[in-house]
Amino acid sequence: MAEQIKTFKQLEDIKKAYLAAQEKYDYIVYVCGGAGCVAAKCDVIRKTLIDETQKAGIGDTVSVVQTGCMGTCAVGPVMLVTPGNIFYTELTADKVKKIVTGHLAGGKVVEEYTYYDAALDKHVPKMDDIDFFKKQVKIALRNCGAMAYNDIAAYIARDGYQAACKALTELSPQKVVDEVMASGLRGRGGAGFPTGIKWQAAHDSKGDRKYMVCNADEGDPGAFMDRAILDGDPHSVVEGMLLGGYAIGADTGYIYIRAEYPVAVERIGDAIDQARAHGLLGKDIFGSGFDYDLEIRIGAGVYVCGEETALMASIEGNRGEPRQKPPLPFQKGLFGCPTNINNVETLANIPAIVKNGGKWYAQYGTEKSKGTKVFALAGDVVMTGIVEVPIGTPMREIIFNICGGVPDGKKFKAVQSGGPSGGVITDLDLDVPTDYQSLQQLGAIVGSGILIVMNEDTCMVDSARYFMEFIREESCGKCNACRLGTKRMLEILERIVDGEGEEGDVELLEELCEVVAETSLCGLGQTAPNAVMSTIRYFRDEYDEHIRDGICRAGVCFTQRDKKAYPQRLRGRVL
């Protein structure tokens, strides 16, 4: 049986032993094993490294560690060599061989294979000097890409489970809620509701049983930050769930993961097993008398199941349809019991907040939006990948200074923030701070943190049509406003991109937007019009050009739109 961890001292001892074992190596090589790098065949890189170091006779002095996503998906596979923090990118087996002989055996950095900064037109070997890393503040991602994701000792060596130990042995549940309240943390799943207030409500509600739920459904197309955390630092989610369970008085927690993330399911499962084996889940955790365990539930490909009431229905084994709120989950949630639901990123912040205190977390961010936010960048941007910055960091800083701007000499057109329920931000507003209030005023949202950068070749009307098609497909059909409203809106948008738009279509769209937003049952329908309203607000001229002049300046519409690309999915729906 594995060592049962009951005290702070044991955590310290495991940490010391782990660090001492690392000291023995001349080099530690961290190979990124995030989803992007897996797709880029990082397994070959890791194997070559191990084989070649053996061959060079330095197998015993070099440790090869597989980590989660380092954030630089665009230039994968990547690896980091310490000491020195030398960052190698776009690796191949051949490059690795040369790095082994040159750097690991020869002691000389192979500069030509290190990170290349296109803007500066030179290699920047040291991670600490690279703009992409320098300008980030990592709290939710603190361990992601920095340690072996599959080893509880590695997590403990980075102060993991210290927060849980402190909470369960020294703090009352109310005190834990207080810290979260003081941190100003808001839910990172999309709605941005203050986490402390939610926890307080769940803490105060009465029930024989209470549940804690982790929303790992990450359904927004373009979102991959929760996946990076689940894959790269599963223990921080487990610890976040443990702290949440203790704070609200739950005995069971469910982690609901989408079926499209089999790797995440496996890694979270392993982390739960390890925690359980060490007594960090189960009975009498840290000798405090607190009993708590976690279970995984796997989704089945429905976007609306990310909505909390639908998600609970799905955990109960039913069709994942949303229901009217109130009652809110803390009043009547899973199996009718008080329940608290949080997003993956929200939970990953919790151990750091409890360990360092709410005040510490609140020093980051703006007056009203505290802390940091993870963004997933995709589309027409040099460094597609994952970044974490203090909330309020202007969009220009994120897209141009951290992520290198728009590639191929193309012009920036807009950035879509927040996915299907978000909106676009144009050049004019790139210096606005990215906090919850400011983005809302622009008609966009922080949302789950998706940023899709669009260059001049993107048609804004077509992008609105795209999002509407997504929502129409994903509408569960339960309420009329959403089911019929999105269908009507999609018809109008299709008409416009097919060159059959009519005068008055835009006004009709605006009217429909208002009705659907106001009368839909759940967040899906309520936010469905956002993408349309936002593109009308900033790109009305493009709509008019399509309708009046039959011109699509991006050259996307009127031609090859593929009507069969999304046939009705086999889903027993009438419409």
Next chain:
Amino acid sequence: MDGKTVTAAKNGCEGCNQEAFDEIGNIIDLYKDKEGSLIQVLHRAQGIYGYLPLELQSYIADGLGLSLSEVSGVVTFYPFFKTKPQGKHTISICMGTACYVRGGKKLVETIRDLLGIEVGETTEDGMFTFVVERCIGACGLAPAVMVDDTVYRQVDEEMLKAIIEKYRKGEVSA
């Protein structure tokens, strides 16, 4: 339900793969006392049987003490659950936002031309099933294509052709 009733239900299905049904029966036994476990059972059952034909749905309904319509209602709600046999390989073209703006839709046409099937269909030789996904979480690598569990990044038409050829020739096993 005890082991015996499960066996009785099992025998009710003619022409079904008995071994697979037995295995699924064991899984049902494992889950039947847990609250709300239908979806987990369906996942495991599809993992074993490949898809969820009506006979299997009815078998699961019996095992968990649910009605067939309850089970069917759930199966048809979630697109992850398949009611028809799937090809040996599943090719998923991502049509998430990132992949869409970076050329995912051209890839859909390419597949249609190459395999002569529509989205959701399976080739006659049972080799490939063609699906589109909303987002497979590989947006940093758009456009992304997934064959079975392997993700291919920044795929263009030529690459896609080569990938299909590779699977057709059996150079990659299922």
